[in-house]
Every structure is written in structure tokens, then in C-alpha cells.
Amino acid sequence: MASCTGDLDQTPIDPDSFTETDVFANASEAKGALAKLYASLALTGQTGPAGNPDISGIDEGTSQFTRMLFSLNELTTDHAVVGWGDPGLPDLHAMSWGASNDFSTAMYNRLGQEVSFCNSFIEKATALNEDQQVEYFIAEARFLRAFAYYNLMDMYANVPLVTVVSTELPLQNTREEIFSFVETELLAIQDLLPTSGANEYGRVDQVAAWALLSKLYLNAEVYIGQNLYTESLTYSNMVINSSYSINTTDANGNGSAYDELFLADNDSNGAQNEFIFALNFDGNSSRTYGGTTFLVHAAIGGSMNAADFGVNGGWSGLRTTSALVSKFDDAITATDTDGYPVAWADSRAMFFTEDQNYNISTIANTFTDGYAVTKFKNVDSFGNQGNDEGGDFVDTDLPIIRLAEIYLNYAEATLRGGAGGNTNTAVDLINELRERGYGNTSGNINAGDLTLDFVLNERSRELYWEGQRRTDLIRYNYYTTAQYLWPFKAGSANGAATSAFRVLFPLPSTTLSVNTNLTQNPGY
Structure with missing residues (x-):
């Protein structure tokens, strides 16, 4: 609305109101806004662990950045399978996802949101020009934006490059242009960030x-x-x-x-x-159903004792394939009666084998098919449980x-x-x-x-x-080709090659329907 006298240019009179002006009033307040840039990669919304999500169209806990990073970069490989049947989830290990896949769509939106948050912060914080701390904040925001674009380039290739807050539908940039932007930003900020170990x-x-x-x-x-x-x-x-x-x-x-x-x-x-x-998690003050809460709970099932992992129960989802376990074959120190390994000299072989089958016959709803992974725990170095006394949320x-x-x-x-x-x-x-x-x-x-x-x-x-x-x-060149196969690669029990276009995920169909400037990745 407009007014000749400016009478409509009002600020809130509620003493409990906290506006953008307050957030960027000084360096101390701006640090709280910077925290949101980190938090948007670790958490999922405004109330946590669920109830007021930052992005929609998918279960809030599932939409957390590192949970989706696991889904797209580990479940689609020899490292992991999951027994759940959530829409779009079985398609990941089968390498049969489409442009409407919930997980690839949510990751695109989550990373796009991080870019938007960073753009807004950089614009507002630049106006402060207060002290060295603000310069550090801006450099950190530029790093987080570059990190988001690194992932967008890695997963989707040709995406819009947006560095300012705008309501215009952006044009599509090439992978080469995104690469150049990430490289240029990182080179520019390397001497603007705090020195090694100083932050x-x-x-x-x-x-x-x-x-x-x-x-x-x-x-x-x-x-x-x-x-x-x-x-x-x-x-x-x-x-x-x-x-x-x-x-x-x-x-x-x-x-x-x-x-x-x-x-x-x-x-x-x-x-x-x-x-x-690293992304920080705390069972009381930063709760999410993603992050390490997901990695701990989802990997527990079968004969495993959840208390040993500092949580109140398992979600009976994640296991691994024999392809990962076999990477430790040179370190085997014990086998079971069938000759399958159950102990290793290499402590990195963190597998639960009791009542678990080495080979996978069925992925869906069969937690005992495939060794369980015990890598992440919600106990400290002395065996004490994390901060959440209820055992729901993880500190790791x-x-x-x-x-x-x-x-x-x-x-x-x-x-x-x-x-x-x-x-x-x-x-x-x-x-x-x-x-x-x-x-x-x-x-x-x-x-x-x-x-x-x-x-x-x-x-x-x-x-x-x-x-x-x-x-x-x-x-x-092992991801889609027949040069390296693993159990259930491309949906085949013995593994099979798949189409080369699977090295990229599709741009979300919902995004394409809104922004006609974008062209879908080949094959989708």
C-alpha cells in the first residue's frame, strides 16, 4: 500500500515481536541468523522435530538434508538397503526413480532453500559493515551456499544459479557454470574465513x-x-x-x-x-528424525539391543549388502558355520551378524537379510546414553x-x-x-x-x-555400468547394469511445471 505522508510505514509495537530489522541490528543478533543457515542442513523446520516444516511434500523428518544425502548417495549403491516401502524409497536401490520421486524432489528443494537463506543473509549482513565478525559470517554464508551448489551440481548438473533474492523465475545454468561459481567462491573466501582451527x-x-x-x-x-x-x-x-x-x-x-x-x-x-x-546434533536442543537419530534408530532391528546404542528402540530398516562386507575380507578373524565372516581385525568393520544373513534374499520388511551396521551410536566414549533421557533423539x-x-x-x-x-x-x-x-x-x-x-x-x-x-x-565409471555389480543393483538380485543417465537425478516435475525456463535432464 502507498501513502503520500508515509503514515502506513509502520513497525510492530508488540514488545515481543522480533523482525528482520532486529535480526540484523548488529553482529550479535546477526549471528543468530547465521545459525539458521547451518541449522537448515541439520534440522527440518521451525519447531522440531516435526510440526512446522521448512519444505512440504514429504514427511518432515525424511526431508532432513543428511537423511536424504544418505538415501540418494548410499541407498542407491552397494553400501545400504532399506526394508521400508515409503513411496519412492524402494526405487532408490532399484535405480528406477522418476522425476516425481519424493526423495530427489525434496533434496532439490532443501538445497534450493539453503541457497535462498544464504542469499538473504549475505544481502542483509553486508549492509552491517560492523566488524571482523560480520565479515566472517558473510564468508561462512558464502561457503554454505557454495556447498549447496556443489551438491546441486553433483546430483542434478544443470540448475539455476541464483545469488540474489528475487521473485523472477530463474534461467537454467550449465554444470560448467555452476562448477565455475563454486570454484570462484571458494577461492575468494579462503582468506576471508577464520584461519585453521580459529572458529x-x-x-x-x-x-x-x-x-x-x-x-x-x-x-x-x-x-x-x-x-x-x-x-x-x-x-x-x-x-x-x-x-x-x-x-x-x-x-x-x-x-x-x-x-x-x-x-x-x-x-x-x-x-x-x-x-x-560437521553438522551438530543434540538430543534435547536440536531434535530431528533425520541426522544421526535416523542413522542410529533405522539401523537397529532383529536381535539387536537398542539400549546398547543409547536409544529406546529400532526402526528395523537399514542394512548393508555383502559387497560392503566383502571389502574387509583381508581382515577376517572368524567365520560362522557356513563360512561367512563374523569378526574382523579391522575395527572399521562395524557389523552386527547374530541372526543376520550375509546374503539378501528379500529387501522389503526382512531386517535379518543383510548384516546390520553398528557404526553410529548414541552413547559416549564411556557407554553413557546421550542427553535425551527418553532415548528418542541422538547427540552424535x-x-x-x-x-x-x-x-x-x-x-x-x-x-x-x-x-x-x-x-x-x-x-x-x-x-x-x-x-x-x-x-x-x-x-x-x-x-x-x-x-x-x-x-x-x-x-x-x-x-x-x-x-x-x-x-x-x-x-x-562403476555406478551404472556392468564393470562393478552388487546385490540388487538396478533391481536384479545379482546386480545388473542400468542406463547411463542414472548418474544424474531428474529435476523435479513440480519445479518444471512452474518454471518453463528449465529443461529436464536426459532420460527422464
Whole structure:
């Protein structure tokens, strides 16, 4: 509405009202808005764990970012199956999804929302010009926006590039343009972010920009058809030489330094020193049915005791295939009467085998088909349950990028011919991870063992269920082809090749119906 005298330009008089003006009144208030940018990747709405969602069209808990990252990047691979029959969910492991799939649609919307939140924050915070803290906030928001676009590029390829708040229907950009934007942003903010280790836990510093550049360049041949392994090595080295370190702490002396990474006190037990970018969860103050609450509950069923995992029950959903279990065949220390492995020298082989079948006959509603995974728990290093006394919600933080991944990036980029890579250094880095897993040097390798397929299998052993696998298989040309098969790949019990267009997810049909500027990905 308009007025000649400005009488209609009113501000709320309710003393309890808190408006956009208040949010960006100063750096202290703006920090609360920055928290929302991180929270929109960890949580799902305004009330939590459910009831007032940020996006619609899908169950709120299911729509959480890392839960969908697991669904799209792990369930579509050899790492996981799920027995539930939610619409669109069985299609993921069968690799038969369409443009109306709830999960690929929700992920597109969730990432688009993150971009919108970041654009708004950057615009408003830029007007403050208050102090160094605000500059850090803006750089963090730019990192989170670049991270969202990295995922959009990885999963959907050609998406609109929007950097300002606008009501105009955006045009479609190419994957090359999105790649260039992510690269340019990360290079621009690397020196604007706090230095290595200088930020609060849970917030990113300059090492996160280097780490994402390491990932970006490692996948450049897939994204833009260019060999940028030398660049991947450059930024991998910068991360490796930063203040972050591989966690070798076994706080109680009864487990392993590896399992400390996925416990309820992983923000303080030493694991945090390895986490370059992590999403924080707390069973009382940040509740969601996604995140690690999902990873813990959904992986419990059959003869498993939920109390051992610090929760009140299992959801009898997630298991793994023999393809993942077999990656640990060199470390088997015991088998059952049928000859299937039940114990391993490598502590990273975190499987529950009692009353579980090694092979899968039926995915749907048969939790005992396939070994269960015990990687994530809601207990601390001393066995104490997380903060939620009811056992519903989990405290365990979830690493999105950790130093071990960058070690493996270095090794792979070296083998792929990146200039400056050193094979002996790559072997030493991988042996550091394997010594943590084995607890000694018995699993160490030498330069003759280091091949591209070995590195891929080592990524599987180290990073399974952390949202990486689909991208890795695509980089190796194993995702859709017959070169590598796993149980129920493409819906076949023994695995089968599928159409090459499956390396991308479709743009949502609902989005295409609204924005006619967009063209669907091939095959859909």
C-alpha cells in the first residue's frame, strides 16, 4: 500500500515481536541468523522435530538434508538397503526413480532453500559493515551456499544459479557454470574465513574451503570434462598441513579410535580434531528424525539391543549388502558355520551378524537379510546414553568432510597423475588410517598395493554411510555400468547394469511445471 505522508510505514509495537530489522541490528543478533543457515542442513523446520516444516511434500523428518544425502548417495549403491516401502524409497536401490520421486524432489528443494537463506543473509549482513565478525559470517554464508551448489551440481548438473533474492523465475545454468561459481567462491573466501582451527566448533574455517576445493577438483573430469588432479593435490596438501589431525584417541581404552568418531561425545572426545565440516546434533536442543537419530534408530532391528546404542528402540530398516562386507575380507578373524565372516581385525568393520544373513534374499520388511551396521551410536566414549533421557533423539554429530577423506583424495589424485603427488606419501597417509583401524601395523600396505581400485575400496572401508559412495562410483565409471555389480543393483538380485543417465537425478516435475525456463535432464 502507498501513502503520500508515509503514515502506513509502520513497525510492530508488540514488545515481543522480533523482525528482520532486529535480526540484523548488529553482529550479535546477526549471528543468530547465521545459525539458521547451518541449522537448515541439520534440522527440518521451525519447531522440531516435526510440526512446522521448512519444505512440504514429504514427511518432515525424511526431508532432513543428511537423511536424504544418505538415501540418494548410499541407498542407491552397494553400501545400504532399506526394508521400508515409503513411496519412492524402494526405487532408490532399484535405480528406477522418476522425476516425481519424493526423495530427489525434496533434496532439490532443501538445497534450493539453503541457497535462498544464504542469499538473504549475505544481502542483509553486508549492509552491517560492523566488524571482523560480520565479515566472517558473510564468508561462512558464502561457503554454505557454495556447498549447496556443489551438491546441486553433483546430483542434478544443470540448475539455476541464483545469488540474489528475487521473485523472477530463474534461467537454467550449465554444470560448467555452476562448477565455475563454486570454484570462484571458494577461492575468494579462503582468506576471508577464520584461519585453521580459529572458529567455534561446528562453524567452518578456511580449511573447509580448501577441503571442498579438493573434492571439487577430484571430480572435475565428471563435472566439466577437465583433468584437475594437480589442483586437487594442491588443496589436499593445504588441508593435510593444517591444524586438523586424524583422531587416534581411544578415550576409554575399550573400543577403537575409529569408533570414537561416531559416538555421542564426538564433539569433545578427540574426534572433533578430524572434523573439517560437521553438522551438530543434540538430543534435547536440536531434535530431528533425520541426522544421526535416523542413522542410529533405522539401523537397529532383529536381535539387536537398542539400549546398547543409547536409544529406546529400532526402526528395523537399514542394512548393508555383502559387497560392503566383502571389502574387509583381508581382515577376517572368524567365520560362522557356513563360512561367512563374523569378526574382523579391522575395527572399521562395524557389523552386527547374530541372526543376520550375509546374503539378501528379500529387501522389503526382512531386517535379518543383510548384516546390520553398528557404526553410529548414541552413547559416549564411556557407554553413557546421550542427553535425551527418553532415548528418542541422538547427540552424535555427523561429519560431512573429515580429514581422512582428504588423505584418500590425495592418494587418488596422485595415482591419477596429479603433478606433485608422491606415492610414498600416499602410502603413509593410507597406512595411518589402516593403523587406526587395525590398532597396529598388521594391515599396512606398500607402494605395490596402491592402485586406483584399492583406494576406492579403502574409501568404502573408511567412509561408508557418510554420504560419499554414489559420487565415488560415478568417478570410477562403476555406478551404472556392468564393470562393478552388487546385490540388487538396478533391481536384479545379482546386480545388473542400468542406463547411463542414472548418474544424474531428474529435476523435479513440480519445479518444471512452474518454471518453463528449465529443461529436464536426459532420460527422464
